[in-house]
Amino acid sequence: MQSIVLIGGYGDGLVAAQIIADMRSAGCSVSLLGFLNDALKVGDTINCWPVLGKIKDWEGLSEDIQFHICLHKVGMMDARIKLIESLCIPESRLISLVHPAACIADDVIVGKGSMICQHVTCQPGSVIGNITTIRAGANVGHDAKLGNYCYLGPNASLCGRSEVKTGAHVGPNAVVVDAVVLEQFSIAGAGAVIFKSTPKYSTWIGNPARRAK
């Protein structure tokens, strides 16, 4: 049985908790022990799961525990990456969570510590980075690339050969069109359709997308 501790809390943390429950129902030998969370204290619970300590306490937990980091926040990924990297959790201790109802083509590479939710499709040749989240119903097109620390919102779509670089965020129902690049730390707002490659740290809304920031 693989024991898992989630680093984070409500929101994506509970999405991850549900994936672990669904993996278990599908026959995977996984078990959620609880959360590490800086805003709550030991003895508190997140839904039914206990808070086991602060985030920095990961190092004191048993070496056979694997961690999954749920610290994505729109527009704050630069700071979150610094926090995650400061923890120095070895890649070998990070577990990726793939929902049993996701469809992942045989040759897809999924990085360490990433989360792939229900009804996601990853088409042949696509690559998913480390600590990247793909929410329910999203599509990663053929040969598309999602970098490290990225977020693909519910029902979002990356068309073939598109690329989403480190720390970038694709909102729910947004589309990145064929071979277009969403640069590092850029944000495609909910429902945005990105037809042209973007500069780093830019925010885009609408269809066709216009620059908001």
Ligand SMILES: CC(C)(COP(=O)(O)OP(=O)(O)OC[C@H]1O[C@@H](n2cnc3c(N)ncnc32)[C@H](O)[C@@H]1OP(=O)(O)O)[C@@H](O)C(=O)NCCC(=O)NCCS
């Ligand atoms: C793009 C986004 C980050 C901008 O957030 P923000 O800077 O806080 O923007 P505001 O909410 O202050 O809105 C500013 C203006 O842009 C408009 N706007 C904001 N997001 C928009 C979007 N996605 N599409 C069209 N218009 C949008 C607002 O209506 C507002 O218009 P107004 O000035 O005429 O009232 C945000 O709206 C968004 O789409 N976030 C994605 C949500 C998400 O991914 N959640 C997690 C996954 S479920």
